[in-house]
Amino acid sequence: MSVTKPLTLVVFLCVFVVATAQRRNKNLPQVQPVEIAQSPKLVVGIVVDQMRYDYLTRFWNHYGDEGFKRMIRDGFNCKNHHFNYAPTSTGPGHASVYTGTTPATHGIIGNNWYDKYQDKEVYCASDDRLFSVGSTSDAGKMSPHRLLTTTITDQLRLHTQKRGKVIAVALKDRGAVLPGGHMANAAYWFEGGDTGKWISSSYYMTDLPQWVKDFNTSGKIQEYKKAWTTLKDIALYTESGTDNNAYEGLFEEETAPTFPHSTPNLLSKTKDFEIIKYTPYGNSLTLDFALEALEHESLGVDSITDFLAISFSSTDYVGHKFGVNSKEIQDTYLRLDLDLARLFNRLDEKVGAGNYTVFLTADHGAINVPAYLRDEQIPSNYLDMEALKSKFIEFQKYKFGTTDVVKNISNYQVFLDHKVIHNLDIDLNDAQEEIARELLGYEQVNQVYTATQMWQNDYTQGIPYILQNGYNQKRSGDVLLVPSPGYTAYHETGSTHGSPMIYDTHVPLLLFGKGVKQGSTVNRTEIPDIAPTMAALMGIAFPNGTTGRPLREVLE
Structure with a gap:
């Protein structure tokens, strides 16, 4: 028998089997790659100091399309978001946002508190073992050593073997130190007084980076020593009370708390930089500095997630001085809306739309001025x-x-x-x-x-x-x-906070960007839910004291 026939038959059978297998494979469902976690190039955590939830709705018609409205349009809005503890103040607020737990666990029970073991009052971020960096005063002697648990920023550093960067920025030292956690690459805050510059602590570094020194000497800080005028025609600010009333504080040398605010200490280019904090320009200055950090620290440039923590503190200073019903607070939020739009536009350019994730919340709310409520026949007064x-x-x-x-x-x-x-x-x-x-x-x-x-x-x-x-x-x-509800221990001008009442606990939570659904909920969510939600999104371990829960309705 010819040898070629069996060989031909074998070749034919092989081709037939391969072709049949290929046809069968085409009919099988294709295996899709499994994504176990989102990996944004950058996470931006924003805390707006003393922001009540109703500032979103009250000033809504004045906001532009690319700030608060972009977050709500493209992201998720938790409308019934609350602090689940008291006291509702700045130190505990920032700690709770970033640790995913409450003072019962993380230990920051106030901005200041009586230490019963040392028999003295202590400050939540002070650390006398350290020295100031960028200042000759004690303003930089700060660290997170009183914070008893890890933060979401710590967990990112641990997860990435310290390759993911964490930078924290705020006018207030505690607004930067506590969000940065124990392992931040850097935390920066603003020294006012007659100095007017961004500083840090030896906890993070021995000398300021050159870009920080350059910013401090650039003249940008001095540019914000200018008259505070309203962004829009003040007659349009119908969502707030009268401009001249008895419930607002005064700047030095003012005789009435009215626009424009243009006192000598506000206009001076050489002294009293503390006053910038009490204007919306303090928020703009904070963002200017944060954008410099974004650029010079090369945040969000590779596949390893970085974290930029920003706290806008001027909203709190303005609220304390003028109250939650003032023209000043309205103007401050309209200007903050522009700053948020500026931030998101820069993130789009530098990191890329869809490559970053942002959350925005507050460290506490605030009570309306009790003297005003009292005059309006609402039960209110002072303790x-x-x-x-x-x-x-x-x-x-x-x-x-x-x-x-x-x-x-x-x-x-x-x-x-x-x-x-x-x-x-x-x-x-x-x-x-x-x-x-x-x-x-x-x-009372x-x-x-x-x-x-x-x-x-x-x-x-x-x-x-x-x-x-x-x-x-x-x-x-x-x-x-x-x-009692409506009562507080404070002076009779301006607003304050600290109580377990709903006006101090109800704050925004907005999220948008990579890994976040579009939508909203009126179900109750709580401050300690933020950190585990972000951890679940990034696929990293929860902070070690976490008592909150991931918000499943928020995540894709």
């Missing part, structure tokens, strides 16, 4: 803490025979001297309850809770839930008091 303390001293003398049982009263908390109480042979729980009952009888005190209650109960709603999340067993006091 006179000095009068309360004087009355309370008399109670101590009568009840305990001494005033030594109380070591400190601050942040609406009473700190007892446990040694004195023990020496008096008084049960600590009984002492707490006696003091709580006394304070509850004071006018609405609720009182003891440390024992915070320890023994598991509150899930209402004021006690909020207080418990803010109560740190090692750092907080023995008795916690809550002023």
Whole structure:
């Protein structure tokens, strides 16, 4: 038999099998690559100091299309977003946003608080072991050493073996130090006074980078020492109260709190740079500096995620001086909207649209000026803490025979001297309850809770839930008091914050960019949810004290 026939048959069979297999493979579903996490080139975290949620809706018709409206149009809006703890202030706010937990866990229980072990008041970011970088004053002696847990920025550094950069920028030191976490490449803040420059701490570096030095000497800071006029015709600011009223503070040498603000210290190019913080120009200056960091630190240029943390602090300074119903606060937010548009446009150019992710929230809300509410027949007034303390001293003398049982009263908390109480042979729980009952009888005190209650109960709603999340067993006091709604310990001009009331807890949460859905929710979300949501998006470990949850409705 011819040898060629079997060979031909074999070749034919091979070709037939291969062709059949190829046809079958074409009919099989194609395996798609699996994406386990988003990897934005850059994450930008924005905290707007003292931003109430209703600033979005109240000033909506004045905003442009590329700032707040872009975030809501292209991203996700959490309309019912809240702080789930008190006190609602700047240090705890920034810490909670970035750690995914509350003061009960991360330990930042106030901007300042009484340290019962050192028997003195401490500041949330101060660190006397360090030295200032870029300043001869103590303004740079700061670090996150009092923060007990990791931040989302720490987790990014750990996840990327420190290849991902973290830069934090704010006018306030605590607005940069706490978001930067323990492992930030750098944190920068603004020294006002007669200095007017951006500085840092030896915690991060021994000398300022050349680009920071160049910015400080460029004259850009001096350019913001100018008259504050309204962005638009003030007659259009119908969403705010009258320009001249008794509920607003004054700049030095002003006789009325009215536009334009053009006092000598605001116009001076050589001194009093602190005043910039009290104008919207402080936010613009912050953004100018953050954009320099974006450029010179080469953020978002490769596939390894970087993080830029920006805190806009001037909104808080303006709110404290003029109040939440002022023309000044409205103008500040209209100008902030322009700054946000400027930021997003630069990110589009430098990082690329779709390559970055942004979230925006606040560190607390604010109460409307109680004097104004009072005049409008709304129950509101001021808590006179000095009068309360004087009355309370008399109670101590009568009840305990001494005033030594109380070591400190601050942040609406009473700190007892446990040694004195023990020496008096008084049960600590009984002492707490006696003091709580006394304070509850004071006018303008609405609720009182003891440390024992915070320890023994598991509150899930209402004021006690909020207080418990803010109560740190090692750092907080023995008795916690809550002023009546609409009441606060403050002067009669400008707005403040700090309470567990909804006007201090309800703030925005806007997210947009890579990995974020378009939409909104009115379901309750909470500040500690932000960090785990961003961690889930990036596919990195949660901060180690996380008590929040990822917001599944936000993520693609």
